Amino acid sequence: MKILIPVEKKSIDGEVCKSFGRAPFFLVYDTETKASSFIKNNAADSRGGAGIKAAQLVVDNKVDGLITPRCGQNAADVINAANIKIYKTINNSIKDNIEEFLENKLEILGDIHPGFHEYGGK
């Protein structure tokens, strides 16, 4: 099973990024092999619609779950369309969240927000 977490730095000891769409990197963690890899989020510097583009990246990496502090409506629409589950982080430690996930303790993210900003290029 593969899970994806928005992160600040390319380090498993680092912190979860508060933003999903504009996180600099994504951590992809394989729960079977315990292997972690980092991908650059090429949506981070989008003028608008970063959430949609980042969500596309999540889907293209064929992960089974996304663990994030928050997620906007448009991004959630994309991720839900691909039947990927969105879990809510418990704190900002990457390791703590992976551990909780492995113990099946993470909750589904319920409060999808309508977006914090005007759409780009206004």
Place this chain on the structure above:
Amino acid sequence: MIVAVLSGKGGTGKTLVSVNLASISEESTYIDCDVEEPNGHLFFKPKAVVSEDVLVKYPEVDNALCNGCRKCVDFCKFNAIAYIKDKLLIFKEICHSCGGCMIVCPKNALREEDRKIGEIKRGLSGQINVNIGILNPGEASGVPIINGLLKDVKNYRGNIFIDCPPGSACTVMESIKDADYCLLVAEPTLFGVHNLEMVFNLVNLFKKPHGVLINKWINDDNPVTEFCKEKGIMILEKIPFDNNLGKINSNGKIAVKEGNYYKKIFSSILEKLYEEVQDERTINP
């Protein structure tokens, strides 16, 4: 003459100024480009109103023709398209109607559809032509509505006053494009001068003749007067801080119709605008 009335923030008095200037002109047109919350009609209460829908284009996909090449997904700078489970997912509200996705699609799987984002209402208030743009809540950009309002601006009657949206974003740029003169309304506070600087930079970028109107003025010891001195900006007029004017305005009444005192203030602004625009035409015909 076409005068755009703008300010860096809401509540400085753009509508107060444009409504009263239009009312004191012999023949005039008032255009409410503050399409997210137009309120000029509350003063004018226009009659014989005619409405027209404002439509924008967006793409619809024929999934039977789409081969999943994702050229449209990669092309869209606003990320309005995603490709999930062999299907395109299109976010209409994010689309900016550029039509690029249709050009890059090798299979002609995308077609253009119209959708309504708001409307334009035109009516008469006495001799004044009143034009109001209304953007539906939740829409990304009011630019298409402002385009519709100002398409024929040069054919409008008499003095034309454009009541701009607050700030200095795309909608404001669109609103001042054809203006002969930009009237910058500012409050004499630190906050006011910060917002004035934003619109001042904008009108400079567009090389528009401009002047400042200080609203809620108390005395000349204020940051806006200082800023204007420093930058060499003309202060056309100062509208004193006045509870009664606030009351008139919040009751939806037009100040110049409520007494000679206000009539004099706005006549003086109008005279100065004529002079300024005239001078400008002599220098840059």
